[in-house]
Every structure is written in structure tokens, then in C-alpha cells.
Amino acid sequence: MIKEFDYKELEEATQGFSPTHLIGKGSHGLVYKGALQDGKLVAIKKPSPGLQILRDNTKIDNEISMLSSLPQNPNIISFLGTSHDSAMNKVLVMELMPNGSLHDLLHVSTMPPTWPQRLEMAMQIARAVQFLHEEKPLVVHRDIKSANILFDSEWNAKLADFGLAVRKNENIDHSRVDSLSQPAGTIGYLDPCYTTPSKLSTKNDVFSFGVVLLEVLSTSKVIDLSRTRTHIVEWAIPLIKKDRIKEVCDSRIELPMCMEGTIRHILRVAARCVSSREDLRPSMQQIIIDIDKHRAIDRVRVPIWSSLLESVVLIRRGRRSASRFRGAN
Known part of the structure; x- marks a missing residue:
């Protein structure tokens, strides 16, 4: 009730x-x-x-x-x-979501999130969309964008604003004409394939998620009139295809060498999400498996590098101590 x-x-x-x-x-x-x-x-x-x-x-x-x-x-x-x-x-x-929106974090805040934080955000957003798509009947949000992703007091990302969301029944009436049956969303995030009510599908949300993923990793505006290619998809995808990932990534913080492979892979996931061919777009479940697999690789890799660096430091300290000991004798 x-x-x-x-x-x-x-x-x-x-x-x-x-x-x-x-x-x-x-x-x-x-x-x-x-x-x-x-x-x-x-x-x-x-x-x-x-x-x-x-x-x-x-x-x-x-x-x-x-x-x-x-x-x-x-x-x-x-x-x-x-x-x-x-x-x-x-x-x-x-x-109440006291830490504001993802949009403000990316485009207003002067403190850019770290790369691990960005990956965690991506996973949380992906899980939210997957949850909707696995409802029975499934839910298409239709307005996934950075302004509709909010942070709680612990900086957990949550999907909000369900004013345009619809449940997709198999017997949906495509002849119905009202504000909720017609294609809707936000320019820049709206799937260009979603042109008629009959084109409503989970792939519309996947496209919007892909745009948000590009936005999270690049901190670039979705529509930027200062670029020759104003839309983030038109700008980023050619660079991703040429493997020029550092030109896509947020230049305010250094991309660690140990994370380059993961970020490269996730940018390719984003590229598949925004494909003009809907059949090539992955499901949210596939996206989560893909991102989590490469995050796991990083979690293994970092401790290995940490252990190696720690060993080098200890060896050097041991050599300096031995040298001082020999000098004293």
C-alpha cells in the first residue's frame, strides 16, 4: 500500500x-x-x-x-x-540523495573521480538497468542520462526519474497515441533507432547507457558545439576504433598503465552499446559480465605490482643497511 x-x-x-x-x-x-x-x-x-x-x-x-x-x-x-x-x-x-548527480560530478565538480571509482559507477548504473530489463514484464526506462543518476551519502549511484518509464507487455497497443506511448527521451542520449512506438525495446536503454559510459570515461559533454563532431558518439567512436584511447579519456587524471587494458576494453563495450545496428548491441547482462571480468583482472594485477614494488623497496633497503654495516667495520 x-x-x-x-x-x-x-x-x-x-x-x-x-x-x-x-x-x-x-x-x-x-x-x-x-x-x-x-x-x-x-x-x-x-x-x-x-x-x-x-x-x-x-x-x-x-x-x-x-x-x-x-x-x-x-x-x-x-x-x-x-x-x-x-x-x-x-x-x-x-x-534524499545528498551527493547530487553524476552530471554535476562530471561537469561541475573540480575533483574528478578516480578510474576505479568510474568503473564502480559504471557497474552500479549497469546493474540498475539490468534490474529493470529483468522485471516481468520488463521495464524500459527511456531517459537514462547522467542527470538522472544520483549519489547517496555513501556515493552509491542510483537511477532516478521514472516519469517516462514504460512496462513492455507483449500485447502492447502500438496504435495508442499519448505522451507515454510515443518515442521519448533526452536529446543526445536518445537512441536514433527509436523512431516509432513499435521500436521500443531494451536496446534503447542500452544505447543511452553507452552514451553515459562514454561520458563517465571522457568527462566530455554529450553535445559539445566546440567540436567538429558535436555528439559524443560521433567524436569518440572513430578514436576508439583507431585505438587512440587516451584522447578519449579524461585528461585531468593520469590513466595508470595497469588499467589501460581495462579502460580500452570498456570503451569498446561502450562502442558496441551505441552501434547503429541494434542487433550488435549487447544485453545489460553481457555488459556487466564484460566489465566485471576486466575489473577482476585489475584487482589481481594491482596486488602483484604492489608486491613487486614492495620487494624492490625491501631489497634496496637491505642493500643500503648492508653497505652501512660494512662501512662501520
């Missing part, structure tokens, strides 16, 4: 939905940080002003339906309940 929050409590929690409490803004909704009467911090999502005027709750109703029907998952934002104002505009209450 969905918990119904007292709207007045939510107003008090956000000081009347004050702009000072606004932590997120999109075309479909506004997200506010609030402190409930018991002290619990939450995120409260309202429809955007335009949708409120139209009394259009389609997206937020869809998000409530999706999140309330999904089992708890560590890589999906937690749904806490709903409420509504006097005009019957719906409000969605979710767990």
Missing part, C-alpha cells in the same frame, strides 16, 4: 517549497529537499509549473506507478510515498 503524506507537513518541511530548498529541476518536475517532523531528510518532487497549470499528472502518476511496483533495489532510488495539494496536483516523496 502506498503511504500518503500530509501535504501540510511537506510544505513545512520545505518552508512552503521555497526556492532555497530546490535541489533539482527538469522539464517534468521540480525537486525539493525537506526535513520531516521526525527529522528524516527526503526529496519531494512536484510537477513543473506548466504541468501544474494544466493539471497534468501523467508523468508523476507514471513515476509513482513505476516506483511503487518495483521491488527494493540498491541501485534504484527508494520511493517513500505520495501526497497532493488542494488542486489535486500529485507530489512524490523519495529518499
Whole structure:
């Protein structure tokens, strides 16, 4: 059963939905940080002003339906309940993600994540999408992008914003015409193959995930007008094919030699995800197996190198000690 929050409590929690409490803004909704009467911090999502005027709750109703029907998952934002104002505009209450979005971490923060952190993020995002694709009936998120990936207090990545998500039933009615049946997503992340309702598939999400993967490893904007090839796929894929991986990778931090092979392989995974041929795109399960296999190689390789370096240091220290001993005699 969905918990119904007292709207007045939510107003008090956000000081009347004050702009000072606004932590997120999109075309479909506004997200506010609030402190409930018991002290619990939450995120409260309202429809955007335009949708409120139209009394259009389609997206937020869809998000409530999706999140309330999904089992708890560590890589999906937690749904806490709903409420509504006097005009019957719906409000969605979710767990607060205090460390912001992946988009801000990559493009606003001055502290770039380390390479191991990027691989962990990629795995967490991939697990979230795999979880949706393995639901019965399966769920296609349709709006996977860095702005919809949020971090909790422990810097775990979670997938959010289910306003466009749809369950793909085998008997889906492709003749239905409404905002949720038509192709939708965000420019730059939207699969170019997804042109009609009948083209809806998990491969649409795989394409978007591939774009995010390129974004995570390069910290390049998805659409960059300063480049000749403005879209990240058009820019990165030719470089990956020519094995010029360092030109794709974030230049602010050095790529360790021991991780070059893994990053090269994961860039090739990203290239398969964004293939113009849907049949060549891997499933999320295949992606996770691929990434995890190469992360495991790194976990083995690093201790080996650490042991070798430690041995060299000890040998050199031993030689210096022996030399000093001989000198003293």
C-alpha cells in the first residue's frame, strides 16, 4: 500500500517549497529537499509549473506507478510515498540523495573521480538497468542520462526519474497515441533507432547507457558545439576504433598503465552499446559480465605490482643497511 503524506507537513518541511530548498529541476518536475517532523531528510518532487497549470499528472502518476511496483533495489532510488495539494496536483516523496548527480560530478565538480571509482559507477548504473530489463514484464526506462543518476551519502549511484518509464507487455497497443506511448527521451542520449512506438525495446536503454559510459570515461559533454563532431558518439567512436584511447579519456587524471587494458576494453563495450545496428548491441547482462571480468583482472594485477614494488623497496633497503654495516667495520 502506498503511504500518503500530509501535504501540510511537506510544505513545512520545505518552508512552503521555497526556492532555497530546490535541489533539482527538469522539464517534468521540480525537486525539493525537506526535513520531516521526525527529522528524516527526503526529496519531494512536484510537477513543473506548466504541468501544474494544466493539471497534468501523467508523468508523476507514471513515476509513482513505476516506483511503487518495483521491488527494493540498491541501485534504484527508494520511493517513500505520495501526497497532493488542494488542486489535486500529485507530489512524490523519495529518499534524499545528498551527493547530487553524476552530471554535476562530471561537469561541475573540480575533483574528478578516480578510474576505479568510474568503473564502480559504471557497474552500479549497469546493474540498475539490468534490474529493470529483468522485471516481468520488463521495464524500459527511456531517459537514462547522467542527470538522472544520483549519489547517496555513501556515493552509491542510483537511477532516478521514472516519469517516462514504460512496462513492455507483449500485447502492447502500438496504435495508442499519448505522451507515454510515443518515442521519448533526452536529446543526445536518445537512441536514433527509436523512431516509432513499435521500436521500443531494451536496446534503447542500452544505447543511452553507452552514451553515459562514454561520458563517465571522457568527462566530455554529450553535445559539445566546440567540436567538429558535436555528439559524443560521433567524436569518440572513430578514436576508439583507431585505438587512440587516451584522447578519449579524461585528461585531468593520469590513466595508470595497469588499467589501460581495462579502460580500452570498456570503451569498446561502450562502442558496441551505441552501434547503429541494434542487433550488435549487447544485453545489460553481457555488459556487466564484460566489465566485471576486466575489473577482476585489475584487482589481481594491482596486488602483484604492489608486491613487486614492495620487494624492490625491501631489497634496496637491505642493500643500503648492508653497505652501512660494512662501512662501520
